[in-house]
Amino acid sequence: MSSSSDDDMPLARANGKLSASRISPATDRKMDKSASKARPAPPGLSIRNGPVIEEDAMDVDSTTSGASKRKSRTSIGQAVNYKDQSDSEDNAPMAKRQKPNRKQVQSDSDDEPIAKKKNGVKLPPSIKDTEMDESSDDDRPLGAKLAQKKANIEKAAAKEAKAIRTADAKAKKAASKKAIKEESSDDEPLTKTRKRQSNGTSAAKKTNGVKKEVDSDSDAPIAKKKTAASAKGKATANAKRVAVKSEKEDSKSAAEEEEEEEYRWWDAPKKEDDSIKWNTLEHNGVLFPPEYEPLPKTVKLYYDRKPVNLDVRAEEVATFFGSMLHSTQNVENPVFQKNFFNDFKEILKDTGGAKGSDGKAVDIKDFKKLDFTKIFEHYKSISDAKKARPAAEKKAEKAEKDKFEAPFMYCKWDGRKEKVGNFRVEPPGLFRGRGEHPKTGTVKKRVMPEQVTINIGKDAKVPEPPAGHNWKAVQHDNKATWLAMWQENVNGNYKYVMLAANSTVKGQADYKKFEKARELKKHIDRIRADYTKDLRSEVMADRQRATAMYLIDRFALRAGNEKDTENEAETVGCCSLKYEHVALVEPNKVIFDFLGKDSIRFYNEVTVERQVFKNLKMFKKHPKENGDDIFDRLTTSQLNKHLSSYMAGLTAKVFRTYNASFTMSKLLQKLPVEDVNLAEKIKLYNDCNREVAILCNHKRSVGAGHEATMEKLADRLKGLKYQKWRYKMMMLNLEPKLKKKKGAEFFELDKDLTPEWVEQHQQFLVQEQETKIQKKFEKDNEKREADGETKLPEKELKERLKVVKELEAKFKKENKTNKVEPEGKGPTVEKFEQLIEKQDERIRNLELQVADREGNKEVALGTSKINYIDPRLTVVFSKKFNVPIEKFFSKTLRDKFKWAIESVGDDPTWEF
Structure with a gap:
């Protein structure tokens, strides 16, 4: 070489x-x-x-x-909460394009470190009771097992690549023979055909002076072959639906019906010129943030314990810092403080500086003497007031906001209505960055219309800029997929307004990415x-x-x-x-x-x-x-x-997609999913996803709230076990002889449910009941007020809260007598046995969830699943083993991967 x-x-x-x-x-x-x-x-x-x-x-x-x-992050202690409020990685927002020819920023980076125990530092142990599917064949460490598994997968990849190339070669040879045979005329003597071939005449013989093309899809990815094969059938079915509908609704034209028909781009024939992204494009531009509202005269920035007056432009920058005092990881960061203060001093210099209450100039030169407390309290009071508003008022405000934003939310792309992703221009503020960005704290200036370039169709109406302003430029580049762009001042990156993640353009880009990875299998x-x-x-x-x-x-x-x-x-x-x-x-x-x-x-x-x-x-x-x-x-x-x-178009980043998807494919094929329930199927899938993340190095640091989340789950698990014990005690109350029949051990309280914990849990249940009743009472009153009815009196609330007192008295009695009275209508031993079975199922499912979360604490499953694992693999697993796709993809991801969900259809045999 x-x-x-x-x-x-x-x-x-x-x-x-x-x-x-x-x-x-x-x-x-x-x-x-x-x-x-x-x-x-x-x-x-x-x-x-x-x-x-x-x-x-x-x-x-x-x-x-x-x-x-x-910097390392430590867990923050929180009060016991039995509700699982952890955020799903799947709901993280899609990364926005930052700069031409650069990778997109992912919300969940796989470059983050994993903290593990070393030199006696012990990390929180996994819950042994929830472990499952352990290998008992040997005692090798996990690293050695995964290394061997990875080596085996690489061997399988080499074998498969050779098989694909051999199959392609055979397909091409068969197609060539078929072409030769078709060229021979039916009435031509066989001897002439043989003579022509023996004289070295090309297989692709010219017919009437034109060389006959040999069509073969043997080099096309499997998905494309299926698409080509099924396109005619689906097109015919669509045509029939249109015909039937037009008979029923004569008032609608065929053109209107076609426009309403969902555009299934994955079934459409491939464009000859793939560089042309659109022929017609119409949109309403971008939505600028509202103008700055000056602070009340009573709210001031303080310097050296004295209030100062600022020009409105400098005051706005001061509010950027003052409004985020709660974000200590930023405002207490020395780099953040330094960058902000440098920019703030420049703004002060350009706007005439700060002045005291006596009108004299105040030289602001020491950051530590600045006091933003009053500004923070002002914005916090506004936030608290908004949160405390009635639901009806919040709903009305949202409706008004949606109505205002509606014109910007969609565009017309080749006549189709497509959703726009980020039509809002980012408001001014302080740049935070990720990790240890050297420019964190820098002032992000307000973007003006004069900085924005609009990309739109030649015949479309150019959107009007805000009054008194002009666009930087208007262009008609149909090879670009952005609608508007501008350059931000912090890093000099270009920001683009693109279509939403579930749009045709984004879907096609994802499809091409995964097809490119599938093609790498051959090489x-x-x-x-x-x-x-x-x-x-x-x-x-x-x-x-x-x-x-x-x-x-x-x-x-x-x-x-x-x-x-x-x-x-x-x-x-x-x-x-x-x-x-x-x-x-x-x-x-x-x-x-x-x-x-x-x-x-x-x-x-x-x-x-x-x-x-x-x-x-x-x-x-x-x-x-x-x-x-x-x-x-x-x-x-x-x-x-x-x-x-x-391979045409092969770059280094394709290897990440290929390795993740091919590995996931092989792991899913070997799953023992027979005779397992839904929760176990989900865990098996997540286990495969986890292995892919480890093998492909998609990692993250342990989240600050992980320990608190695990404590909540552990308490929920104890709560289920406590209720199971109560059911058993209710059975014993109905039939005391059961103690001898089933044994005293059956009715014993779990060892990890200490008397102190039981008492604390009972208090939680009482408080939870009280909170539910109060919230229901408030909602009822809000509804009555919206309907013009009088509010319910306070005595109604007191009447409803009697249930709480009764529950509290019941727990006190149970603790004293160690007996639990049967609950429900017509209680029987059989009913409680059924309830215990259901409770066992809940406990088992929660144990699986706990084990899953513990295993995922250091692994970025979302990074792999969203960006690197072909979504069709997940769809096939879902279809094959009857697991709802909602268990793997959030609503956002189901919209993003609609092409994968519908292109695979009901075919569980699709392979990466």
Whole structure:
């Protein structure tokens, strides 16, 4: 393979410390001799994830990361709450496009570290009672098991790739033979046909002077074959529906009916020119945030304990900080404070500065002397007042808001009504960023119409800008999918107004992404064989490229892009790793520590092939030092250009999608789902998703509220067990002989339900009952008031609350007598036995949920499921095993993946 020349290197790298262009056999041998005699660990899987801890006993490369460390988050203690209020990852908002040719920001980054126990630091243990599906075949650690599983999946991938290419070759050969046969005229003598073929005439013989095309879909992905095969049938069915409807409703024209018909783009024929995104486009532009409302004269910013008067522009910036004092992780961050204060002083300088109550200038130069308390209290009182409003008032306000926003929510895209995703221009405020962004706290300025470019159809009416303003520009680019764009001032990124996640355009982009990953199946074995061979190449550029491909493929590292460090956060990927980002521990352990995507710290320890370890050691060879590139003869663009030689459009990021989807496919195929209930099926699916996330390195830090959430679930579990015990005691009350029949042990209270906990739980149940009654009373009064009726009197509430007193008295009696009176109409032993069975099912399902959450605390399931696992795999699992798709996809995701849900249909045989 040809290597990249020095001329191809970026200027910055050409001027720095470049590795030698070639590697001599003597250098290779020298590196081998310096290797430790320690036995290497099996490669292919991360062996440790967590915070940096001093490795005193290890021979660690002295160049540990110089990157700034991410702050750890501690759990926040909360009052006991038995309701599960944890947020679902699936409901996280879709990332917005930040800049051309850059990856989208994900709400749940897989570059976040996992905290695990080390040096005696013990993490919260998993609940043993809820463990299930444990392997009892051996005592190997999880890491070794997953590494072996990953190796097996890679072998299966190589086997499948060869099978696909063989099948394609046979299909092409059969199609070619068929074409030859069809060219032979039915009335032509056989001898003439043989003679023509023996004379070397091409199989694709010209007919009437025109070469006959051989049509074959053998190279098309399976889904496309099915689409082509079913398109005619569905088109006919649609036509019949239109015909029947038109007979019933003569008033409607065929054109109107067609417009109302749902556009199933996955069934439509493929466009000849895929670069043209639309032919006609109409929309109403963007919605700007409301103008700033000045503070009341009684509310002031204080400096050195004295109120100051500000110009309205400076006052607005002061309110940005003052209104978010509750967000301590931001306002107490020194970098956030510094950036805000620098910008605030600039605004003060431009607006005439601050003045005291006597009209004299006040020199604001010490941030610590600023007091935003009054501003915060003002905005908090407004927020509290809004929350306290009657439901009817809130509903009316929402209806008014929806009516105002309605014109911006949809556009006409090729005559179809499509939902717009982010039509609101972001209001001014303080930039927060993710991770440890160096510009956190910077003032985000108000976006003016003069900064906004509109993209719209030539014949469409251009939306009117706000009164007294003009658009920056109006263009008619039908190869672009954005409706409006502008440049923000903090990072200089371009913001785009795009269609919603469930739109045709976004759906087609997702479909193409996963089809591209499916196509990689044909080539993965050759790619892996080639880069494995090039790991020993004498050409340094080829060896660096092969090593980078190994890391990207095996450990899901992002390729990384070169950045303008003056304007952007210093984040890196594989190709842009610096000397200090990689530490090496003999014989084959590599420690990565750097700021990855979204300025989130990526820390991981992995075992690699010995040759990869040796290469990294070579790439860090003296005289390289901190700040120097490890892959100094490789750029992301060069890597992607090389990958495109295997397959059109193949880039480094396709490997993440392929590895996640192919792994998930193989894991789902081997699931033992027979004779298991719905909750167990869901857990089995989530277990597969979890393994994909671990194997593909989609991780997150343990959430600050995880421990509190687990405590809530544990209390809910105890509550179910307590109620089960009460049912048993009710049975015993009805039939005392049961104690002898079933044994005294059957009626004993669970050991983990202590008398103190029982008393606390009873108090919770009493309070819960009281809260429910009060809320119901308030809702009834709100409804009566809305209907123009008089409110219910307070004595009605007191009457309803008698139930609470009765419940409290009942618990006191039960605690004293250790007897529980039967509840319900016509209580019988049989009824309580049925209730106990149902309670057992609830307990089992909650135990599964607890185990699931404990297993997921350090793994970003949402990242894998939303962005990397082909959604059709989830749909097939749902159909095949009769699990409602709602159990895996939220409403937002069901809209986003509608194409996957409907294109797979009822066919459970679809495969990635």
